[in-house]
Amino acid sequence: MNSRGPIGNYDLVKKINMEHTISTILKYRPISRAKIAALTGLNKMTVSSCVDLFVQKGLVIELGTTGTSRGRPPTLVDLNENAGICVGIDIEVHQFTVLVTDILGKKLDSMIYPAESKDPQYFVSAISRILQDLEKAHSHRQLGIIGVGVVIPVYYNLQTNVVEYSANLKEWTDFPLLDSLTKHNPNLNIYLNPAPYAGAMGEVHFGRSRSVEHLVYVTSSWGLSVGVYDKGELFTGTAGTAGRLGHSTIHINGKKCSCGNRGCWEMYASIKALYDLLETTPQVLPFANLIDGLRNGDSRIISAVNELGHYQGIGIANVINAYNPRVICIGGLLALLGAPLINSIWKTLHEMIPARFLNNLEIYCSDLGELGVAHGGISMVVRQLPSAIIGYSLLD
Numbered sequence: 058m059n060s061r062g063p064i065g066n067y068d069l070v071k072k073i074n075m076e077h078t079i080s081t082i083l084k085y086r087p088i089s090r091a092k093i094a095a096l097t098g099l100n101k102m103t104v105s106s107c108v109d110l111f112v113q114k115g116l117v118i119e120l121g122t123t124g125t126s127r128g129r130p131p132t133l134v135d136l137n138e139n140a141g142i143c144v145g146i147d148i149e150v151h152q153f154t155v156l157v158t159d160i161l162g163k164k165l166d167s168m169i170y171p172a173e174s175k176d177p178q179y180f181v182s183a184i185s186r187i188l189q190d191l192e193k194a195h196s197h198r199q200l201g202i203i204g205v206g207v208v209i210p211v212y213y214n215l216q217t218n219v220v221e222y223s224a225n226l227k228e229w230t231d232f233p234l235l236d237s238l239t240k241h242n243p244n245l246n247i248y249l250n251p252a253p254y255a256g257a258m259g260e261v262h263f264g265r266s267r268s269v270e271h272l273v274y275v276t277s278s279w280g281l282s283v284g285v286y287d288k289g290e291l292f293t294g295t296a297g298t299a300g301r302l303g304h305s306t307i308h309i310n311g312k313k314c315s316c317g318n319r320g321c322w323e324m325y326a327s328i329k330a331l332y333d334l335l336e337t338t339p340q341v342l343p344f345a346n347l348i349d350g351l352r353n354g355d356s357r358i359i360s361a362v363n364e365l366g367h368y369q370g371i372g373i374a375n376v377i378n379a380y381n382p383r384v385i386c387i388g389g390l391l392a393l394l395g396a397p398l399i400n401s402i403w404k405t406l407h408e409m410i411p412a413r414f415l416n417n418l419e420i421y422c423s424d425l426g427e428l429g430v431a432h433g434g435i436s437m438v439v440r441q442l443p444s445a446i447i448g449y450s451l452l453d
């Protein structure tokens with residue numbers, strides 16, 4: 058973001074003051090300048106100069122007065138939600154979904170594009186083109202694109218900053234995805250997370266579980282993985298690959314998985330497994346048609362979803378025993394299978410786990426549907442909002 062070289066102390070202090078000011082506006086909006094000063098501990102002159110700059114840049118708007126004070130009533134200021142956009146991009150093996158929202162995460166638009174290659178460079182080029190188009194389409198907004206949350210169907214090593222081995226996208230192994238995206242889009246704030254982590258964040262931010270402290274997100278749009286959210290934090294493990302439960306063994310001599318192991322959970326309970334059960338492919342039977350068939354009572358599809366739910370239940374029993382979650386949310390394309398899947402999962406769980414360990418447990422398919430994981434991308438931006446908004450551009 059910073060095209061002016063290293064940031065100096067003066068700029069750093071100014072940036073911190075602006076972040077405190079915008080954080081307070083976000084939390085207490087609408088609010089007066091005097092109240093911001095009282096809440097942040099910054100002096101009134103500093104707050105006023107920050108707010109004046111925000112107003113001048115179109116990020117903040119002045120409303121009327123409170124009308125409750127004696128003398129000259131204070132003017133309230135509020136965030137201009139339309140000053141910029143957030144972008145969430147959910148990359149899957151066969152397609153990618155782009156979600157565009159206002160600054161606070163309210164949906165403005167969504168698009169789905171087919172993935173024409175598995176080459177990571179292809180995804181970088183395709184995403185960069187989409188972002189350039191969005192920048193042009195939203196150039197009338199003062200702050201343009203505030204940030205981009207990119208969600209990937211692979212784990213990303215937090216220590217080495219490269220993609221870890223992926224059974225379904227072997228071409229991505231060791232690829233420095235964040236560096237490559239940043240090089241192609243040097244003026245954008247870009248955040249990266251694997252699908253299960255982003256999905257869990259999206260669910261507790263925008264979904265049904267906003268006040269839940271212990272949530273496990275089980276997602277499949279082709280492979281299968283798990284994100285664990287515990288008291289406001291994601292459990293990522295040492296290098297950021299915790300949750301590879303799709304490759305935990307549920308059949309000791311089971312089907313050979315592309316990861317090299319046999320009998321992996323994802324071979325029996327993922328979207329990939331559903332297509333195997335139906336002996337077809339997404340190219341022959343697009344997922345939307347599969348869902349139509351399920352809703353219209355196609356007995357072959359109903360039977361396949363029942364079997365999938367049984368195997369989901371076996372893996373979820375392990376999840377319950379390991380994490381004792383309050384909520385298990387089913388995400389990705391799996392979420393669109395709805396009640397038939399959930400009913401089958403519960404049937405298996407009741408056969409496997411004593412009832413007392415299932416009390417108070419809620420299992421549901423995300424209401425955010427196929428946009429659930431993309432909402433996780435938006436959540437990454439919104440959580441970093443003060444620093445993403447301020448960037449360095451407002452310092453010029």
Ligand SMILES: [Zn+2]
Pocket residue numbers: 224303304314315316317318321
């Ligand atoms: Zn495997």
